[in-house]
Amino acid sequence: MRKIEIEGSKIYVGESYQNITKYLPDAQIIMISDMNVYTHYKHFIDKYDNIIIPTGEKSKNWSTVALIVEELLKLKADRNTFLVGMGGGVVTDITGFVASVFMRGVRFGFIASSLLAQVDASLGGKNGINFHTFKNMIGVFNTPEFVICDAELLKTLPKREVQSGFGEIIKHALIKDHELFVYLKENYKLLLELENRTLEFVIWKAIGIKALVVSNDWLEKGERKQLNFGHTLGHAIENNSDYTHGEAVAVGMYWASKWSVEKGILSETDFAEVQHILKLYRLPINFSLDKYILTSYLLKDKKKHGSAIDFVFLKEIGAAQVMSVPMEELVRAIERL
Structure with missing residues (x-):
């Protein structure tokens, strides 16, 4: 097991989700999860008071917040209650948000059950x-006390969700770590097969990149x-299509690299490398x-700020550059797609 700390939040890579009792306080524990995760892990979740929410990005809204708060009140939750979000990015985002506003804030932690949540969504204190x-x-912005990243949980994910998670890992490598990029290329077969040792190493490396960046800013x-x-165009695609987050970000990274x-800013050779790794991981461009x-x-x-937007360009494999771009220029670039 490896441990990384981000702004007071302890991330455990390779820890079994079933060992969560080591990290829980002596308090009322309420677990929040979604229907998909509950179907696979009902035997574990039912050990605790729990609230099960609808699955999918469309449930990340005020209605679900209201549903959770109503259930918390039925369960007689108070300021000493500890919330555990067990699920992917939707569950961790909404659990962290509710924990931050319920009774002006209660303690919380995560069991990240998707690859995307383990390397990105559950980390860095963003909840919304x-x-x-x-x-x-x-x-x-509010950090969980802990995040458990158990690779065994990923084996119940659909292949498409696994590929989506690799979209974010590739992003981390592209902007900060050339060596990780090379490792991803050389080990893509093992990683797509979810070989534990290789996968845990990559998760740990990706978390380390995010931890460093978040700690600095x-x-x-x-x-x-x-x-x-990759997120500027990626979010627009994700919210207006059936692409997963990682798929939409992959298209966004391809287009940002092309621009x-x-x-x-970027060489044609490095642009070809971006295309190649996205294809290896079966991500769209x-x-x-x-x-x-x-x-x-x-x-x-x-x-966006005023008539401009902060856009992330790629300088080379392992280095990015943020530039303020006029919105008119961004729109013209989109029109050339």
Whole structure:
């Protein structure tokens, strides 16, 4: 087992979810999960008071927050209650958000059951919900006391969800770690087969990258913005199509890399490497979506400031650059897709 700390939050890679009692306080424990996770792990979740929410990104909204709060009151939760979110990014996001606002805040922790949650969504203290079609428009910064990342949990995931998680791991490598990028290329077969030792190493490396970036820039004023590589277009695609988060981010990374070449920031050779690794992990690089819908969404992106937006370009494999780009230039670039 490996342990990493991010702003007071302890991340345990390779720890069994069944050992959670080691990390729980002597208090009322209420577990929050979704129907998919509950189906697989009912025997474990039913050991605790629990609240089961609908599955999927569409449930990350005010209605689900209200449902959880109503159930918390029925369970007689108070300020000493400890919440555990067991699930993917939707569950961890909404659990962290509810824990931050219920009775002005209660303690909480996560069991991250998807690859995406283990390497990204459950880490860094961002908790939130969507508002209409706008992703994570309402949220807070607040860290869980612990995150358990058990690779065994990933074996019940659909293959598509596994590939989605690798989209974020590839992003971490592209912006910060050339050696990890090479490792991902050389070991892609073992990783897609979820070989435990190889997978745990990659999860640990990806978490380490995020931990370093977040520690340097907790409130996303500078370096942390690099973690948005591929997300500007990616979020627009995700919220207007049936692409998963990782699939949409993969398209966003491909396009951001292509634009980086057009602007003379990235070499054609490195751009070919980006295309190659996305194909190895069976992630898409194209999409079919009305460009008017895309640009309308982008004009309301929360990274926008005034008439410009902070956009993440790729300089080389392992290094990114954030530049303020006029929205008009971004829209013209989208139109050339």
